[in-house]
Amino acid sequence: MATKLSSSQSTEWASTEFKGANFGDQRLTTRLIKLADDLASLPECSINQACGNWAEAKAAYRFFQNESVSESEILTTHVAKTILDIQDTSYITYTSHKKTSGLGIIASRIGTHIKKIQTDGVIMHTSFAVTTDGLPLGILDQKIYARSSLPEKIKKSKKSSHGNGVSIEEKESIRWIESLIKSNEAFHSTGTQVISVCDREADMYDFFESAYKTKSSVLVRACQNRKANQSSLHSRKENETLWDFIKSLSSQGKIQVEIPTRNNKIARIATLDLHFDSFVMNPSRNNIRHRTEELPDLNLQVVYIIEKHPPKGKEPLEWVLLTNLAIMNFNQALEKVRWYCLRWRIEVFHKILKSGLRVEECRLGTAKRLIRYLTVMSVIAWRIYFITLIARTSPNISCDVLLTEIEWKVLYVKMHKTSPYPKTPPSINEAIRWIAQLGGFLARKGDGDPGPITLWRGWKRLTDLAEGGGMSLV
Ligand SMILES: [Mn+2]
Incomplete structure (x- = not known):
């Protein structure tokens, strides 16, 4: 029988959560309490930075920070041995706000009538902590900034057409690595394992290499058909690519994934074949760092799921997930798919910010103030989301x-x-x-x-x- 998975997972974990929660009980260990404190103190630091004229935001924040509100007790019952650190970037657009100064360019293209169409705004990169059951625990790290010029990748200059001609420190993609390091530092020696879950934007050799160097765990959806298994025991053919490799794997079983739609109704349940194996990621030949250092081959695992028979007219669902976590059997592979499904949580978080809190309508006059405002609103968006889910689960x-x-x-x-x-x-x-x-x-x-x-x-x-x-x- 196929294993059922749900991308939204709003009910699946409901029955098991909080069954043992006993408020006023002193069973909570020091470590758990400390962890909850750490989580609670992160947003506080944000509000201190954010003091300004945003009466509404502050009032709402006070509401959430109320001392008699003992949600840290709820958090501690949830603090698991494993926390997913979901990273993602969101582009907050302020193009129509002509009077706001200091905004950066988000996108630029050549129009039919107007020569250059430019979108202005700020870029927000967030590390969102979620339990493996899907409860949002808080914001681990967040960087909001306005960029002064378009990154090389968007400019599509000849020099950087492979994205490797520029060192990672100069590229915007450094934000994924910085967040990885900060999120892991936040849990250093707490005994909690942090797993950074990222979409295809983080599929970079340098990201996996940082994870290897800092002993951090990562789970990333792949987008690059890179060379794989070169000069290694896994090598079957010369010039083998990752795509060749995964296509050669035999199915280990079937799983079912519920694909959510925009309005949260169940669109369809897809049946997918699951494959997994380990492989070697080789640094790409044109990585600029080859000039100065020895770049290691990385031992990783790949989980490949594909819908072999999609309904007529539907795109088949296909994910290639890369991780440095061990995968010894089907269930461990399935667990990685389940965790990747929880990445959806950060999309909802962004939706709450934009559609719910309407942060793009804020008329603050400078990017600097907008950034502080967004920091406060992010905390509020998280709390709203937390409360929404907690009412469902307990x-x-x-x-x-x-x-x-x-x-x-x-x-x-x-x-x-x-x-x-x-x-x-x-x-x-x-x-x-x-x-x-x-x-x-x-x-x-x-x-x-x-x-x-x-x-x-x-x-x-x-x-x-x-x-x-x-x-x-x-
Ligand atoms: Mn993304």
Whole structure:
């Protein structure tokens, strides 16, 4: 039988999460508490840098940082031995903001009527920590910057047509390596294994080599049909490429992957053949560093999944995943596919920032201030996402892990239009649904779970209600 996997995984892990959570229990080890503290302190540093005039952002942030909100207890029950550090880049566009200074070029192309069409904005590269069950733990590292000129790759100058004529320090792709190092440092000697999960942009020899040198674990989708297995025991043919190699592997079994669509409805379930083996990644011949150093061959594993019979008119799903983690059997290979599916979490995080928090509409006058604003909003986007998922995974825990007494009472009164409050706080699931209703969620049968964007709207209203007075609590 084929193994079922879900890219969204919103329900799969629900039943197992938090079963053993016992708040007020002192079983938590020092290491776990410290880890949660570390995670919690990262955003705090962001807000300090961000003090400014963004009253709304700060109010929302205060809400999340409320001392009686003991979500670190939730985090600690989740802190696993393995954390996925999902890296990705998002381009935040501010082209129409003519008055904003200091923005960088995101893209440039030759138009039909206008000679040069230019997109302005900032580039945001985030390391997003997620448990292997998919719960977003926080932002491990983030770099937001405006670039002064287009990178060589986009300029397509002759010199760098292979992308290797420029050293990695000069290339923008250095951000993947820097994030890899920082995220791993954050967990250094904590006993937690960090696995950096990246899309095809990180498929660079230098990235894998950094992982090798720093003993970091990586899982990257491949895009380069590079030379493989040259001068090694694996070598079968001369001039073998990675693509030749994976095509020669025999299927180890079938898996099923749920392919999500934009509106989160299940589009289809794809059946794929899974292959895996180890191979040797050779440094490319035109890597500029050959001139000054000896570049090692790297021993890696490849997991190759392909949909052999896609439905008519559909592109077959095909992933080539590269990792330096050991893969000894089918289940270990499958685990890597499952982790790569969780990369989707960072796409949702970007969606919350752009569609939910509408960060591209912010009219701050300088890129410097926009960058600080984006730092705050990133933390808020993460928290919104966290809360959305926690309500789904542990619906029965008390809402006071997230809401203050005033907040849940205000919420209760607002929703019930009556004021004897229950003696004990409602469940988190009830509270989240009420908050979502404040944000326009209809909560009819079949409406499913509220999404992060509706929740955000509801949070804002609740914050206003709880802060705005007009309510007196006995
Ligand atoms: Mn990407």
